[in-house]
Amino acid sequence: MDDPIIEIYAGIGSDAPFYALVESFYEGVEDDPALRSLYPDDLEPGKRHLAWFLIQRCGGPTHFSTERGHPKLRMRHLPFQIGIAESEAWVRHMLAAVDAVPEFGPYQSSLTRYFEESAAFLINKSEIPTV
Numbered sequence: 001m002d003d004p005i006i007e008i009y010a011g012i013g014s015d016a017p018f019y020a021l022v023e024s025f026y027e028g029v030e031d032d033p034a035l036r037s038l039y040p041d042d043l044e045p046g047k048r049h050l051a052w053f054l055i056q057r058c059g060g061p062t063h064f065s066t067e068r069g070h071p072k073l074r075m076r077h078l079p080f081q082i083g084i085a086e087s088e089a090w091v092r093h094m095l096a097a098v099d100a101v102p103e104f105g106p107y108q109s110s111l112t113r114y115f116e117e118s119a120a121f122l123i124n125k126s127e128i129p130t131v
């Protein structure tokens with residue numbers, strides 16, 4: 001299967017840019033009240049888990065699975081009400097972070113596609129009017 005994301009860690013070669021990506025993403029979250037309200041008071045554990053996940057998903061070391069088990073991202077996001085607006089805001093902050101960390105420059109288009117698709121998959125709030 002065509003999976004360009006899995007080559008990214010090998011191209012970048014270290015964890016540090018992934019931690020920088022996550023820090024930059026969370027700066028966007030902290031400045032976005034609608035998104036911030038979904039996250040817990042202490043953002044540090046979530047930052048670590050997201051960095052581990054992205055490192056693993058991009059073909060790097062598998063700290064995420066070692067520490068957290070199977071990713072099961074849809075299940076892990078069920079406690080949070082994610083509609084179209086939340087999904088789009090998440091992607092906006094993540095793509096701004098991709099833009100801010102130069103190591104990810106060569107991978108912008110594949111990451112854009114990956115984040116847009118995975119964020120859409122995590123929408124779990126129906127917005128179809130009931131009446």
Ligand code: HEM
Pocket residue numbers: 038039040042043045046047049050053054068073076077080082086087088090091115118119120122123
């Ligand atoms: C669609 C919009 C999204 C929203 C609103 C959202 C929100 C959240 C929230 C509130 C948490 C909990 C953070 C914490 O406990 O500190 C979380 C965890 C996480 N999110 Fe998302 N997320 C979204 C999309 C994504 C996407 C697209 C990915 C991956 C590409 C992702 C990966 C993760 C990971 C790996 C965790 C940590 C899971 C764990 O170890 O328990 N999220 N997310």
